[in-house]
Amino acid sequence: xxxxxKSPLMGQMMSKPMLISSIIEHADRYFGKNEIVSRRVExxxxxxxxxxxxxxxxxxxxxxxxxxxxxxxxxATLAWNGYRHLEAYYAIxxxxxxxxxxxxRLHPEQISYIVNHAEDQYLLFDLTFLPxxxxxxxxxxxxxxxxxxxxxxxxxxxxKLPNLLCYEDLIDANSDxxxxxxxxxxxxxxxxxxxxxxxxxxxxxxSHRSTILHSYASSMPDGLNVSARDSVLPVVPxxxxxxxxxxxxxxxxxxxxxxxxxxxxxxxxxxLFEQEQVTFSAGVPTVxxxxxxxxxxxxxxxxxxxxxxxxxxxxxPAMMKTLRLTYGVxxxxxxxxxxxxxxxxxxxxxxxxxxxxxxxxxAVLEKQGHVLYGVEIKIVDDAGxxxxxxxxxxxxxxVRGSWIISSYFKGEGGDVLQDGWFPTGDVATxxxxxxxxxxxxxxxxxxxxxxxxxxxxxxxxxxxxxGVLQAACIGVFHPKWDExxxxxxxxxxxxxxxxxxLLRFFDGKIAKWWTPDDVVFIDALPLGATGKILxxxxxxxxxxxxxxxx
Ligand code: AMP
Numbered sequence: 001x002x003x004x005x006k007s008p009l010m011g012q013m014m015s016k017p018m019l020i021s022s023i024i025e026h027a028d029r030y031f032g033k034n035e036i037v038s039r040r041v042e043x044x045x046x047x048x049x050x051x052x053x054x055x056x057x058x059x060x061x062x063x064x065x066x067x068x069x070x071x072x073x074x075x076a077t078l079a080w081n082g083y084r085h086l087e088a089y090y091a092i093x094x095x096x097x098x099x100x101x102x103x104x105r106l107h108p109e110q111i112s113y114i115v116n117h118a119e120d121q122y123l124l125f126d127l128t129f130l131p132x133x134x135x136x137x138x139x140x141x142x143x144x145x146x147x148x149x150x151x152x153x154x155x156x157x158x159x160k161l162p163n164l165l166c167y168e169d170l171i172d173a174n175s176d177x178x179x180x181x182x183x184x185x186x187x188x189x190x191x192x193x194x195x196x197x198x199x200x201x202x203x204x205x206x207s208h209r210s211t212i213l214h215s216y217a218s219s220m221p222d223g224l225n226v227s228a229r230d231s232v233l234p235v236v237p238x239x240x241x242x243x244x245x246x247x248x249x250x251x252x253x254x255x256x257x258x259x260x261x262x263x264x265x266x267x268x269x270x271x272l273f274e275q276e277q278v279t280f281s282a283g284v285p286t287v288x289x290x291x292x293x294x295x296x297x298x299x300x301x302x303x304x305x306x307x308x309x310x311x312x313x314x315x316x317p318a319m320m321k322t323l324r325l326t327y328g329v330x331x332x333x334x335x336x337x338x339x340x341x342x343x344x345x346x347x348x349x350x351x352x353x354x355x356x357x358x359x360x361x362x363a364v365l366e367k368q369g370h371v372l373y374g375v376e377i378k379i380v381d382d383a384g385x386x387x388x389x390x391x392x393x394x395x396x397x398x399v400r401g402s403w404i405i406s407s408y409f410k411g412e413g414g415d416v417l418q419d420g421w422f423p424t425g426d427v428a429t430x431x432x433x434x435x436x437x438x439x440x441x442x443x444x445x446x447x448x449x450x451x452x453x454x455x456x457x458x459x460x461x462x463x464x465x466x467g468v469l470q471a472a473c474i475g476v477f478h479p480k481w482d483e484x485x486x487x488x489x490x491x492x493x494x495x496x497x498x499x500x501x502l503l504r505f506f507d508g509k510i511a512k513w514w515t516p517d518d519v520v521f522i523d524a525l526p527l528g529a530t531g532k533i534l535x536x537x538x539x540x541x542x543x544x545x546x547x548x549x550x
Contacts, residue, residue: 018212021094021180028054031254039261058178060091063170071096105529185209203409228254235283266294284312335368341403375401391431446475467495487516
């Protein structure tokens with residue numbers, strides 16, 4: 001892959017390709033007894049350890065070989081976070097095939113589109129997703145077989161499903177005598193499609209090398225900071241951007257892994273946090289909302305939970321404060337995207353911040369943070385000119401690095417890079433210390449009288465107001481200013497919120513002219529397949545909305 005010149009004097013170090021199979025081999029050999037605990041689709045709790053996980057992964061790899069799976073073939077999964085999914089992660093990528101994780105929250109039509117686009121040969125699925133398989137099977141001629149991730153006695157008896165195979169039968173029928181093949185580290189390892197709110201989803205095709213580098217970098221103390229002393233519960237799904245790499249970084253570090261399966265409600269999560277002495281977790285803000293509501297309503301505390309990474313959308317400062325001040329949980333605000341494997345930045349303090357006040361430290365931590373080594377960022381104007389790092393000037397955020405795509409799978413969307421940089425579609429500021437703060441998605445920015453209003457700041461202020469559960473701000477048509485902000489609010493159960501008082505709450509917190517023109521209370525915000533608020537749906541819903549005239 002490298003097209004760089006060779007020095008006449010090359011280093012004399014071993015050149016062992018960086019392959020995903022080496023992670024599970026390492027976890028087996030050095031952390032073999034460390035536990036993996038899963039809440040299963042079957043409802044019970046399953047426990048085993050890294051050695052057993054490795055053995056079963058090798059059995060599955062043998063099974064895939066028997067089925068004729070070759071290097072580079074795409075094998076899909078439609079599954080929750082659980083031990084069988086972890087085995088599939090290692091068996092598929094480890095044997096040189098490509099793990100294609102599918103987000104079950106996508107519409108079946110989108111799912112059959114990406115199965116066909118990826119040309120998946122086999123599809124492994126949790127029983128929860130049987131209706132999806134039934135809906136797509138007739139439209140996916142490339143799939144040679146569907147592997148139900150269950151015991152034989154639970155195998156669906158739907159005669160209409162062609163080539164239905166039983167996961168546990170495959171495991172039982174194959175030996176764990178398997179030597180992981182060695183191949184070029186730049187070979188494709190896994191594939192994840194973007195959530196595609198407009199147009200077809202596009203595939204980000206990761207390599208073994210990019211995955212290992214991302215796992216190393218993201219495990220560092222100012223990243224996920226995963227260690228052999230941690231009990232890690234990834235709430236973030238393995239079906240979207242590989243659960244932010246935790247299925248790799250946890251075994252790499254020897255951390256205990258705790259998988260929540262399909263039960264992501266506050267009560268189920270809280271029980272698992274306590275029973276399995278979880279110290280570290282990761283998820284999108286909407287998941288924490290459910291957990292924190294349950295914990296507050298039942299007057300509970302966490303006994304071991306110390307640190308969480310929140311990203312995927314902006315973490316509201318109010319949530320960060322509640323976790324830190326009420327529950328003693330450190331929040332690391334992280335930013336990234338499917339195209340970036342996903343991690344780009346994480347918000348932690350430097351030594352120079354140690355003596356700052358609580359409020360000043362909080363202001364640093366609210367930003368999306370500092371790059372991980374291996375990622376570079378810059379902000380540019382619409383003409384591509386680089387903008388200053390003054391913490392105030394905002395521009396289009398570009399990235400480059402070893403775990404960022406150079407193009408989409410099969411070249412969809414053409415040449416996506418700008419002078420070797422990937423345009424993220426986010427608008428951000430960068431301060432003189434290199435801390436980046438997202439102000440908006442470029443398509444969500446409100447353009448008022450030729451000036452830009454970032455909606456994240458407005459939402460953060462609204463969510464700090466008592467009685468506000470969730471808030472989203474969108475631009476709606478205004479005859480004089482083109483667009484003005486409309487604030488949509490979901491109230492906490494039983495709470496009253498006075499519209500004018502809420503609008504007065506913005507005074508002094510943002511530029512006066514940014515203040516929303518109006519507030520509408522709604523029952524729920526539409527969420528997309530990855531837990532993000534679907535602002536395009538809200539814009540559609542409120543496109544005829546008449547703002548009050550001053
Ligand atoms: P996805 O590819 O589905 O993971 O979405 C990536 C997008 O999510 C980014 O380009 C951002 O717009 C948004 N995003 C991710 N993390 C954050 C964050 N911490 N704050 C604000 N937006 C975020």
